[in-house]
Amino acid sequence: MEGILELLPGYNCGKCGYKQCRDLAENMRKAEDIGLCPFMGKQQFSEKRKKLKELLKDRSDNTNIIGIIDGLEADFTLAPLAGEPSCREDIHPIDGTELETGDLVRYRPLGCPITHFAKVIEASRGMNTIHMVGPLQRLGNEDVQFIDAGICLIFAFDGKVEKGRIPRVGETVKFIPTHCMMQKVHSGIVVGVEERNVRIEAIDLKVW
Incomplete structure (x- = not known):
């Protein structure tokens, strides 16, 4: 989680729906979650965005929750x-x-x-x-x-x-x-x- 937190803007603005960036970092599971932060789409965060996608790819691969009866x-x-x-x-x-x-x-x-x-x-x-x-x-x-x-x-x-x-x-x-x-x-x-x-x-x- 710390690696993800370091790549977020750190503004703690709450616009993502969480109280602070630490909460968002703890709950990010896939690359699509980057879009929850309104600042990560800005050019100044482009390099961090790429690194974050790689980190989330690893996290997503390890934390998938799949239903037994339906495979969803x-x-x-x-x-x-x-x-x-x-x-x-x-x-x-x-x-x-x-x-x-x-x-x-x-x-x-x-x-x-x-x-x-x-x-x-x-x-x-x-x-x-x-x-x-x-x-x-x-x-x-x-x-x-x-x-x-x-x-x-x-x-x-x-x-x-x-x-x-x-x-x-x-x-x-x-x-x-x-x-x-x-x-x-x-x-x-x-x-x-x-x-x-x-x-x-x-x-x-x-x-x-």
């Missing part, structure tokens, strides 16, 4: 927030099933072939924040009682960037939740960033 490249993996068992997800049952905090629920996300089991940690006006607890066999009790919520829309993820770059607010990103059994690339729009903790909304399993 992701920007980062999303791990649980500190002390939590999985990323948080905001879900809504399409059939209108009412859920309450503490409920154990079985559902299938729209567009995903895998049946999920989750615990509701917050329920409000049809929007339910959940923690994944796994497929049924992980619960250790085949007689466990659950609510069948059918197919659900997935509205948001909250988690911590584990591997890859930290995104900017407003950016459309591709990510892999670490608890995803298929390790499939998801997409969405970043609406909140606090250090490595991010909130992503408008979740979609279709990625182009």
Whole structure:
């Protein structure tokens, strides 16, 4: 990271979306990221730009994050927030099933072939924040009682960037939740960033 930082202008202007050049350097992964800095396109930085492209080529080759099921490249993996068992997800049952905090629920996300089991940690006006607890066999009790919520829309993820770059607010990103059994690339729009903790909304399993 230090080598990349030395090649950046060092103005700490924030126009790239990061607070300072050090943050940008830490999150640059490919040559296209050079364009985030509005000054690197100027003639006075042409030599540094060439060197930066070479450094980023090496970094990109070593840090690609590829989805197993679809072979697509992701920007980062999303791990649980500190002390939590999985990323948080905001879900809504399409059939209108009412859920309450503490409920154990079985559902299938729209567009995903895998049946999920989750615990509701917050329920409000049809929007339910959940923690994944796994497929049924992980619960250790085949007689466990659950609510069948059918197919659900997935509205948001909250988690911590584990591997890859930290995104900017407003950016459309591709990510892999670490608890995803298929390790499939998801997409969405970043609406909140606090250090490595991010909130992503408008979740979609279709990625182009």
